[in-house]
Amino acid sequence: MITNGAGQPCGLVTNIQKYTIHDGPGIRTEIFFKGCPMHCLWCSNPETLSPRQQLGVYPKKCLGVEKCGYCLKACPLGAETPIRFEEGQLQPVVMTGACRDCLACADACPAKALMVWGKKMTVDELMKVIVEDRSFYARTGGGVTLNGGEVMLQWEFAELLLQACRQAHIHTCVESALYCPPEHLERVLKYTDLLITDIKHMDTDVHKALTGVGNERILDNIRLAARMGMRMVVRTPVVPDRNNSEENIRAIAAFLRDEVGGAVIQYQLLPYRKMGTEKYETLGMPYPLGEDYKPPERAEWEARLLELKRIVREEYGVPAEAGSSQKLPV
């Protein structure tokens, strides 16, 4: 487990989002953990992929080396600094071998042109933020959602945080792709009220091509959660020309009907949205689906989702919905 200077357990968190309403019931505070063992082609949170702190670079926000240049003064590497300016403007920085990851440059930047993705936070620090919105959870049946990245990569810390939420009487959701050892999952689910997970493809080879890993472990973990009596929201991000075939959705529906059954309270078919491209730029990474990848017109994909929803509902009896705006039956 990661620790801070004082030796306390920490999570590495990229973002705390308040008032989220789509990942679990009611008004929620969502915590995004950094690091993911998968790399889905359509990932819209590339800053959560790497399990260590990273520099995000926003050249447009830079004040220029003439007026500011605080980052260069802060960098301990002097002339060997990986921070580069061209014509006075900041260039995307890659944390090169010379870089000691001290992130002093980001601390010195007043304009947030250099910023750090990933912040170490203790349970107490996170709970302080979480309880701020307690009254809203109470009014709406909301609570906390742990998300990522892959929260299960930091399962020990997640377990501690979920325990603290339980003690504080706060509803908990875990959103995970479930590519993790089952014994870790068992530990975490003990303190989880609702699990949100997804199935991207039923064919393990295609799954591997799309996400970097096969699906066997994931499906096994879903079976395990169902056996534990875990209530689940299962999702499929429906990505045009990647996993949106009727055949694939039917296979997922059959799996849910036959092997998960009543544990699924909602099956959500989510539309693909081209999001996060700016973040890829700030990290110096290419967009994996390709810069030119374009989703079809709204009317087209909407009709497609509704048709798939109809098939899953009527032919498989699985409670499917298009999108994540429909109320959860909790």
Place this chain on the structure above:
Amino acid sequence: MAPTATVTLTNEENLKQHKDVYENACYVDTKPQAVEPFDKEWGVGLSGNTPEPSPFPRINSILKVTARTTNGFVAPDRAELVTEAYKAHPGESQEIKCAYGIANVLEKTPLYIYDDELIVGGLGCDKKGAPVHPEFGLNWVVDEMRDGLMDYSEQRTHDYFSYTADTQKRMEAIEDFWRNKCVEDYTNSLLTEEQLKGSHAGKGVFFADAYIFCGAGHLGLDYDRLLNMGFGGIRDEIDQALSKLDLSKPEDLEKRDFLRAAKIANAGAIRHIQRYAELLTAKAAETTDPKRKAELEQMAANCTHIATGTPRTFWEAIQLVHLANCIILIECNGHSISYGRFDQYMYPYYKHDIETGVSTREKMQELIENFYIKIWDLNKLRNHILIKTFGNGGIGGPALTVGGLLPDGRDGTNDLTFMCLDANAHVRVPNPWLAVRLHSDTPWELKVKTANVIRLGTGEPKIFNDDVTIPSMLSSGISLEEARDYQVVGCVEPDVSGKEYGWHDAGHMNMAKVLELAINNGRCFHCNAECPRWSKCGALGERLGPQTGDLRTMTSFDQVLESYDKQMKYWCDQMVSLLNAVDIAHQNVRPLPYLSTVMYGCIEKGVDVTKGGTKYNFTGPQGVGIGTAGDGLATIKQLVFEEKRVTGAELIQAAEDNWVGHEPLYALVNSDYVHHYGNDDDYADELTKFAMDTYCKHIEHRPNAHGGFFQPGCYSVTVNVAHGVKQWASIEGRTAFEPVSDCMGAVHTHCCSHDVKGPLAICRSVTKLDHARATNGTLLNWKFSPSALAGEVGRDNFIALMDEYVHRKGMHSQFSVTSQETLIAAQKDPDNYRDLLVRVAGYSAYFVELNKDLQDDIIGRTELSFD
């Protein structure tokens, strides 16, 4: 109650009947009956961009000829008729002269009846016409005509008024007569240089000029008195009061002139309504369509009856309410004449008509919608400076309140509550300014209805919180029953309808400017020879304010707070004294005999409403720039005194240089590195509270000139833009002339928004401030992207947010539900967005009619997105 004939009631009997009204109120609990289902959805963020929004063809057809603009024309008749009356009665007292003035207008001004409409009444001119009120000031009207500032020009791109050469000539012809006879001239004779240097005429530390040109307005008449007595009953009450006078007593001698004036004005009102009856009868006679003919005949009969009698039906009651309010607007140049608790005082008529079969729910729904459009047709003349601070206010402030507690503490929601909200969604014009009162036991159905109308995105309605407003009013000495029975006036202000002459929105204090003077030893930033006051101030080594301290030499943060406190006291002294001078001018120059007849207590006391004739008398000026002042204090505390990252001298120099050459510091003070108000951060929130409390402390309970005291408010409406235009850069990251923060909201500068933690954090930060202390009202503007409120999930979570704001004792909220893209598209292509209504602050306006500064201010407000 069964109002069938003219009855005369004492105030006590009146009050008894008034109780009866509330006992009859029905509880909807789960089954409100209105024309629309309670959970009817009209879409999210569509605003007014819909053809034929009403289910009633008649309403849609009236809407087709209804102008979607606050522009109008100057109507000269009123000014001439008042002049004629003043000239005919040169020896009479001021009260009598004023009464003859209004009576002459009501007797002779042209009347209009329009196709399809079911209600009559206007301001004595065609739709969108604005009569001239020379008693308040004529110089500016004529000057603006001469200087080309009244009609469209580069200096006046909205709220402009066309006029003919003939109109200008007619106004010039009476200009000399009014010199030194009007409120404006009288006030100016009372003012000193010290009062003026910080005012609208000086550096704009505060604005207190609105009521110099306008009347005070900002009130609602006593609806129970009007409906239960009628103008006939009021006439009889005046006669009785006159007959009881003992003229050997000097005080009765004084009352005599007031009562005579009231009698003249009352007779004028009766005559005015009779004239409508006559005109309607004539119109009916020449109408061939039998359906319309019957309607006109009914309308004539309605007017004939209510000229002196008490209304018997919903139709008669709504007609009387409209006419009685139009006459207030004809008499007085004030705005924000409000419609009280419409769903409460109209309920007995609704119930009666349904039970007896006189009318149907649909018919009454149609009447309410027609009534809303009639209010939108009205207009008021304002000068080219005032319209900048009150962009597209139009007639200004005709609030209409629904929902909330009854005087006995039960919930008062009824069918009409729902119908009034439906009517807003059906007509989608900016008037009236609808206010829904919420409290901890508001029925779920009403919350759904309110949320659905808000989600539509026209900016209506606003929500008011009984749970904090009622205690706040109690703290001003208002009785529990009356406090529970409050209405909302104009943009923001809680008010006891008919019993309060509240001088709401009397002035504005720029707290951010006060902070500037407090850290710069009384001197403005950017003090130089270009300032119009240079020769009598800076050039002599003088400074605008008192020398209370200089941040460059201060050694502790407490010294900053102390200096702010002293500086604030000085400027509040100036504003209060200026407002009291205006108050005295109104009493001496322009008493309001007609208004006095429809307010509670004036006839009984024998005192005009301007002199304190009614029960409660306040003056309510607002603190503006709360967030800007709070962030400024936090910036100083954190960066200068705690972290010592910059010196006070450097910080002031950066602002003096408008941040040029200080870019890193500019980025830093605008970043979330610095504690900022609006993020649920106690550090900044407590300092913001200090900034606000200090203002309240120096305003509250100071005596005013009409027998009451001052009440602070905390909101800006749009005056934050006007204050910003007068202020150089400020230390929390504002560049020169940018708006200061709006209402209770967080700071958003050209660089970025200072609130970054979303709606829940805003809700919590804002409710750490003491709303109850701002007895003249508070306001928080929320702006949501439509996607945040979509679907049942969006709706219910939004309701939870409203509930929490109510629970945490936030007083008042208003909502914009328009996407940033829509607003920017509308800015580029105004013609395709003529019907796009948006919340400005306190009211809604057509976005494309606003000036660019205000448009940018609205676009800049942080858009709250939930996902």
